[in-house]
Amino acid sequence: MDQTGTYPVKLYIYDLSRGMARQLSPVMLGKQLDGIWHTAIVVHGKEFFFVGGGVNSCSPGGTHLGEPDSIVDLGFTEVPAEIFMDYLTSLAESTYSGDKYNLFEHNCNSFSNEVAQFLTGKKIPSYITDLPSEVLSTPFGQALRPLLDSMNINPGGNNITGQR
Amino acid sequence: MADQGAADPGNNNNNKPEASEGTIIKVTVKTPKDKEEIAIAEDASVTQFKEEISRRFKAKQDQLVLIFAGKILKDGDSLSQHGIKDGLTVHLVIKTAHKAGDGGSTSASSSSSTQAGSTATSSSGANPSSTTGSTGSAPPPTQTPNILTGFGDLAGLAGLGMGSANFMELQQQMQRQLMSNPEMLSQIMENPLVQNMMSNPDLMRQMIMANPQMQQLMERNPEISHMLNNPELMRQTMELARNPAMMQEMMRNQDRALSNLESIPGGYNALRRMYTDIQEPMFSAAREQFGSNPFSALGGNSESGAQPSRTENREPLPNPWGPPNTSNASESGGTTTGSSTTTGGTNPSVSNPLGINPGSLGNGMFNSPGMQSLMQQISENPQLMQNMLSAPYMRSMMQSLAQHPELASQVLMNNPLFAGNPQLQDQFRAQLPVFLQQMQNPEALSVMTNPRAMQALMQIQQGLQTLQTEAPGLMPSLMTGGVPGIPTGGGIPTENPASSPSSAGTNAAQQQLMQQMLQMFAGGGGGGSATTQTPEVRFQSQLDQLNAMGFINREANLQALIATGGDINAAIERLLGSQPS
Numbered sequence: 001m002d003q004t005g006t007y008p009v010k011l012y013i014y015d016l017s018r019g020m021a022r023q024l025s026p027v028m029l030g031k032q033l034d035g036i037w038h039t040a041i042v043v044h045g046k047e048f049f050f051v052g053g054g055v056n057s058c059s060p061g062g063t064h065l066g067e068p069d070s071i072v073d074l075g076f077t078e079v080p081a082e083i084f085m086d087y088l089t090s091l092a093e094s095t096y097s098g099d100k101y102n103l104f105e106h107n108c109n110s111f112s113n114e115v116a117q118f119l120t121g122k123k124i125p126s127y128i129t130d131l132p133s134e135v136l137s138t139p140f141g142q143a144l145r146p147l148l149d150s151m152n153i154n155p156g157g158n159n160i161t162g163q164r
Numbered sequence: 165m166a167d168q169g170a171a172d173p174g175n176n177n178n179n180k181p182e183a184s185e186g187t188i189i190k191v192t193v194k195t196p197k198d199k200e201e202i203a204i205a206e207d208a209s210v211t212q213f214k215e216e217i218s219r220r221f222k223a224k225q226d227q228l229v230l231i232f233a234g235k236i237l238k239d240g241d242s243l244s245q246h247g248i249k250d251g252l253t254v255h256l257v258i259k260t261a262h263k264a265g266d267g268g269s270t271s272a273s274s275s276s277s278t279q280a281g282s283t284a285t286s287s288s289g290a291n292p293s294s295t296t297g298s299t300g301s302a303p304p305p306t307q308t309p310n311i312l313t314g315f316g317d318l319a320g321l322a323g324l325g326m327g328s329a330n331f332m333e334l335q336q337q338m339q340r341q342l343m344s345n346p347e348m349l350s351q352i353m354e355n356p357l358v359q360n361m362m363s364n365p366d367l368m369r370q371m372i373m374a375n376p377q378m379q380q381l382m383e384r385n386p387e388i389s390h391m392l393n394n395p396e397l398m399r400q401t402m403e404l405a406r407n408p409a410m411m412q413e414m415m416r417n418q419d420r421a422l423s424n425l426e427s428i429p430g431g432y433n434a435l436r437r438m439y440t441d442i443q444e445p446m447f448s449a450a451r452e453q454f455g456s457n458p459f460s461a462l463g464g465n466s467e468s469g470a471q472p473s474r475t476e477n478r479e480p481l482p483n484p485w486g487p488p489n490t491s492n493a494s495e496s497g498g499t500t501t502g503s504s505t506t507t508g509g510t511n512p513s514v515s516n517p518l519g520i521n522p523g524s525l526g527n528g529m530f531n532s533p534g535m536q537s538l539m540q541q542i543s544e545n546p547q548l549m550q551n552m553l554s555a556p557y558m559r560s561m562m563q564s565l566a567q568h569p570e571l572a573s574q575v576l577m578n579n580p581l582f583a584g585n586p587q588l589q590d591q592f593r594a595q596l597p598v599f600l601q602q603m604q605n606p607e608a609l610s611v612m613t614n615p616r617a618m619q620a621l622m623q624i625q626q627g628l629q630t631l632q633t634e635a636p637g638l639m640p641s642l643m644t645g646g647v648p649g650i651p652t653g654g655g656i657p658t659e660n661p662a663s664s665p666s667s668a669g670t671n672a673a674q675q676q677l678m679q680q681m682l683q684m685f686a687g688g689g690g691g692g693s694a695t696t697q698t699p700e701v702r703f704q705s706q707l708d709q710l711n712a713m714g715f716i717n718r719e720a721n722l723q724a725l726i727a728t729g730g731d732i733n734a735a736i737e738r739l740l741g742s743q744p745s
Contacts (some may be wrong), residue, residue: 119231
């Protein structure tokens with residue numbers, strides 16, 4: 001029964017700045033950032049991501065961001081859909097509830113990282129999770145911090161728990 | 165063999181009640197809500213592990229699902245089989261007996277896919293109605309579910325992306341949609357409803373004013389509300405919003421205009437102040453407008469009033485830090501209808517973060533109360549300056565200016581302010597490196613940010629104004645004392661009916677003031693006379709000439725020369741005029 005249900009797990013990576021970060025970051029931040037990364041985990045035929053309202057899901061590539069900039073193959077998981085949804089629901093009720101969203105510290109990428117580890121034991125590429133600290137280490141990022149703290153990213157989709 | 169194989173509980177299994185062998189490892193068990201460290205024997209079986217876990221987590225063993233490295237740990241396995249070692253983390257899901265939740269979530273996800281397909285259409289459908297809804301002050305939350313129920317039974321899914329109860333969120337959604345899909349934006353723009361709306365300045369104004377950030381901004385900057393109330397301006401900007409090509413053209417003009425503006429000493433203050441005034445509202449507008457892209461919000465954001473902060477800015481960002489553009493400022497003068505206020509109807513771009521129309525600024529700067537209020541604002545709010553100055557690209561801008569003095573002077577020549585006054589131009593050309601130096605001088609910057617210093621400057625300036633009206637002859641001696649100040653003398657001659665000589669005199673006085681101010685800053689801040697060149701040294705040749713002509717009163721000569729800025733003829737007239745006749 002070991003091999004029943006190995007489900008591929010992919011990480012969809014989107015650049016929220018549509019390439020502008022790549023151009024502007026050297027000027028504004030003083031360091032090169034290739035993008036403002038938003039990630040989502042795609043498994044069991046659905047895309048899952050954490051937004052300001054909680055954990056959302058949609059069909060893969062179904063947010064208005066369109067197709068991802070890149071897709072990372074995270075491997076396979078045995079976790080079946082049912083258990084995964086249980087897990088996600090628990091997450092969404094606790095550490096990833098809507099009000100816990102913080103653009104710098106607890107964002108979609110933290111969620112993707114955690115889910116990826118749950119599903120496959122692997123983490124997501126570090127350039128994604130390092131992004132907030134990269135930004136914050138520039139004076140510009142520091143200056144923008146209060147603003148950014150109040151922002152959150154929401155490309156769409158539906159909340160999995162049906163909550164706001 | 166037997167020794168090793170035999171169970172040896174006495175040895176090192178102090179904590180483990182079950183008979184097992186091997187070392188104890190500490191495994192972190194992580195649930196979505198919780199995390200516990202469980203000590204277990206290295207070669208324990210999964211069943212044993214689950215027993216321990218069920219004790220700790222107070223859950224039934226068959227509710228536990230253990231996952232490690234993507235694999236589900238079955239009861240028959242052993243921990244070592246999966247490679248679970250000391251310090252590693254195992255994930256736990258406690259199955260709820262409640263299966264309906266799963267069923268619900270799957271149905272949610274299937275309808276979510278239909279939703280994803282229809283978000284595009286639903287958003288554009290929602291846009292005009294929601295915006296009209298806002299201006300009609302109909303409560304938006306009731307609007308949106310009505311619209312969207314048409315797109316499938318989504319009303320039940322309260323987590324609907326589009327169905328936020330908050331109008332602000334809806335706006336954010338709109339923004340994001342727009343951002344990602346330029347065609348959609350042009351579609352929206354072409355939508356006659358939207359066009360109608362945009363061509364109604366009252367409506368637009370209402371929309372803008374409804375934005376609390378805008379209100380704040382308007383409180384601080386009455387000029388903005390003037391601009392909003394100026395129908396001509398509104399129409400123009402709306403036209404702009406509709407027409408991307410025109411928008412681009414405008415942006416380019418503004419870029420050129422900005423580079424001209426930089427070179428004017430007073431204008432630089434205006435730049436700063438406008439930047440910070442707009443910077444703050446831009447940020448706060450971005451906060452509510454667009455969650456996902458801080459860079460776009462900064463880069464080409466809708467400006468403080470011309471475009472409603474809710475519609476997004478579409479034009480491509482110009483290359484902000486390429487060589488400063490040099491071209492006619494006269495173009496920029498023509499493009500706007502602004503009054504003497506500094507926010508005259510321009511949209512900031514990255515290279516023109518202030519959205520200033522320097523054409524109007526140039527005239528207004530020296531004449532208007534606008535400048536006064538500017539100074540006041542600067543003095544009242546040093547934080548603005550700080551923010552402004554600490555922006556990294558300000559520095560690079562100044563640096564690039566400093567590195568290209570010929571470029572800057574070229575720009576300067578075209579500036580209408582100086583166009584009619586070659587003398588001033590020359591002076592400025594000479595002063596330019598000094599000026600640029602000054603900008604880099606942190607002391608100068610600290611003066612700018614010191615509110616008391618700014619206030620003092622203002623007082624001095626006011627005093628100078630009074631003096632100019634009262635006793636024009638007295639001015640030069642004061643100026644010799646190295647009194648710095650922003651020249652506002654331009655306004656004074658108009659009040660002073662004593663006509664042209666004195667106005668020429670005051671223009672020269674302006675120059676003088678500016679020169680001295682620059683010198684003072686360049687010389688390292690602080691009051692005191694110009695450290696680089698005293699007027700006597702500067703006017704040595706003129707003094708000699710005057711002497712030769714027969715004006716032997718050196719003091720008076722000097723004063724006259726200072727007053728006229730080295731213009732001998734004017735000085736002579738002055739001297740002759742002041743002589744009792």
